[in-house]
Each structure stands twice: as structure tokens, then as C-alpha cells.
Amino acid sequence: MIERIIHALPGGAAEITIEANPGTITDSKLECYRDIGVNRVSVGVQSFYDEDLKNAGRLHSAADVLRDIESLRKHRFENINVDLIAGLVNQRLEVWKQNLGWIERLRPEHVSIYMLDLEERSAWGKSRADTPGEEVFANFYCEAAERLGKAGYIHYEISNWAVPGFECRHNLKYWTAAPYRGFGVSAHSFSQTRRFWNTASLMEYNEMLDSEKLPVSGDEELTREMRLEEAFLLGLRRTCGFDVWHVAQELDFRYPSEWFDRVCELEDDGWIQFDGKFLRLTPAGWLLANSVTEELLWPTLLSTSEATP
Numbered sequence: 001m002i003e004r005i006i007h008a009l010p011g012g013a014a015e016i017t018i019e020a021n022p023g024t025i026t027d028s029k030l031e032c033y034r035d036i037g038v039n040r041v042s043v044g045v046q047s048f049y050d051e052d053l054k055n056a057g058r059l060h061s062a063a064d065v066l067r068d069i070e071s072l073r074k075h076r077f078e079n080i081n082v083d084l085i086a087g088l089v090n091q092r093l094e095v096w097k098q099n100l101g102w103i104e105r106l107r108p109e110h111v112s113i114y115m116l117d118l119e120e121r122s123a124w125g126k127s128r129a130d131t132p133g134e135e136v137f138a139n140f141y142c143e144a145a146e147r148l149g150k151a152g153y154i155h156y157e158i159s160n161w162a163v164p165g166f167e168c169r170h171n172l173k174y175w176t177a178a179p180y181r182g183f184g185v186s187a188h189s190f191s192q193t194r195r196f197w198n199t200a201s202l203m204e205y206n207e208m209l210d211s212e213k214l215p216v217s218g219d220e221e222l223t224r225e226m227r228l229e230e231a232f233l234l235g236l237r238r239t240c241g242f243d244v245w246h247v248a249q250e251l252d253f254r255y256p257s258e259w260f261d262r263v264c265e266l267e268d269d270g271w272i273q274f275d276g277k278f279l280r281l282t283p284a285g286w287l288l289a290n291s292v293t294e295e296l297l298w299p300t301l302l303s304t305s306e307a308t309p
Helices: 002-008 029-037 049-056 064-073 093-106 118-126 135-148 167-177 202-210 222-237 244-250 257-268 289-297
Strands: 017-021 040-046 082-084 110-115 152-158 160-162 188-190 194-200 216-221 272-274 280-281
Touching: 002 029, 002 272, 040 064, 082 093, 082 135, 093 135, 093 272, 093 289, 110 135, 118 216, 160 257, 222 244, 257 272, 257 289, 280 289
Parallel strands: 017 040, 040 082, 082 110
Antiparallel strands: 110 160, 152 160, 188 194, 194 216, 272 280
């Protein structure tokens, strides 16, 4: 099925990524991936420490991870991403440093680091698991940013680092609001002004396809306010920031004077940088990205109806 989808793409694709769970990668799968054009593999490592994996309920071991990455290199995959989760249950800073040490030794071309989100932390909390506090999360993140930077990785998005030239094209499309199409159950698609998604039911999905109908179960038209909000949320995720005037022109929008006052306040507080065109978060702002973005949007932007004259 994957082969049929790839071959159906007009003009092919410069980057084709497969996500793989450690312990499920085999030589035959890798040979198949190479044959159909897959040139990037993302491995859900989470941690190189067995106790972390056990506490998180993962089925694989650190040995599985090392064996899989060795197999990927043996099959000449030269674009590997490793996913890590910071702040797993009972995870210690010294163990987190060891995880970063493995990244330095294995040298994957791309590294994604995600903090254990609030929903997951709440779930662990209900089971009386010991999840790290906000200060520990901040220490984990800052340690990763410093170590990966020294190791030659470019920090190009809040959660993502890459060897120069290996920034993930797929994710960059999301962060720059480029159109995309999703295939499969529950998959989402986006066309800049409209978002639609497929049914979450496998049975309904198959029935609609058998009836020669698109398996779309819902859609929404994005208002100017929704597009403005997403432009800020996505644009500030990139460490290079975004062009505020491009957004204003695209949405036929005028920034009120109060907004610039708020920008100056946040800049003075050390959360953002604004050169008159590009707005970006500072390293301190990365840790509070959602809160800073909200401060930039409310109450002046999303509550105003001013349009460019």
C-alpha cells in the first residue's frame, strides 16, 4: 500500500519518511523501504535507558534501539531522525545527559525532543507516578539545547534539531502553513483556507471507498482570526521566527498601535526579539512559547476588526 501511494505521487517526492518503532525494524523491511524510495526513517526511541522505557510502558529496550540504528546505517540510510521524550516518569537529569551522550555518539541527522505533555503527565499523576516539575523540565530542555548546539546541530524549531541541510521538509510544511494531504483513517488535510479530515472508523472508511466516495467526515473553513492565530502559533515555533508584515498583507490586516506597545514590553522582558519585520522567540521564550504567543494575540489582535485601508 505504501508503495502504491508513493508511486501515485506526481513527480515523486524529495523526502519520504517512514516512522518506525524500535524492535520492529527488520532487514527485509529496510530493503523494501529502499526499493520504494523511502530516504528518511524516524525512530521512536524515547530514551536510551531501559528503566525510563519500562516506566513509560514502552515495549522496546535500549539494545533494540542501538541494533536498529546500526541496521539503518548498514542499509545506507543517511537521514535518520531520533525522537526523545524529556521528563519521563522518574527520569533523572543525569540519565537525560546520558541520552544526549548517545545522540552525540550515534550522530543521527535529525533529533526531535518532546516534553511529556500535560495530558500524559496528568495520566501518570493519577497512577501516583513521579513526574518532574516545571523547573526540571526547563533544565532538561536547556541541557539539550546547549549540548546539541555544541555537537553541530541547528536548532531550527522549538522541538527539533538537525545537521545543516537535514531539516525535516515534511514538518516545515506544517510550520509554514503550506497545503498538505493526508491519507488513511483519521488523516487531516489542509488547503490554507480549509481543513478537512477523514473518518476515524476503519469500517466506515472502507465502506466509503468501496462506494467511490472520499472518506471525509468533517471540515472547517478557516476565518481570518483563525488564520492569524495559526500564523503566530506556527511562526513562533521556528527559531527564525516569521515576517509579521507578510501575515498582515496576506490577511488584509492592520496591527493596532497597542500591539506594538505589547511587543516592546515582551521584548524588554526578554521573551521575544523584533527587528521591525521578523518576530521570534528568545531562548527564554521557547520555554513559555504558548503563553508568550497568547500575550501577543490577546487582547489586541484577535479582538480587533481593523483591516488595512
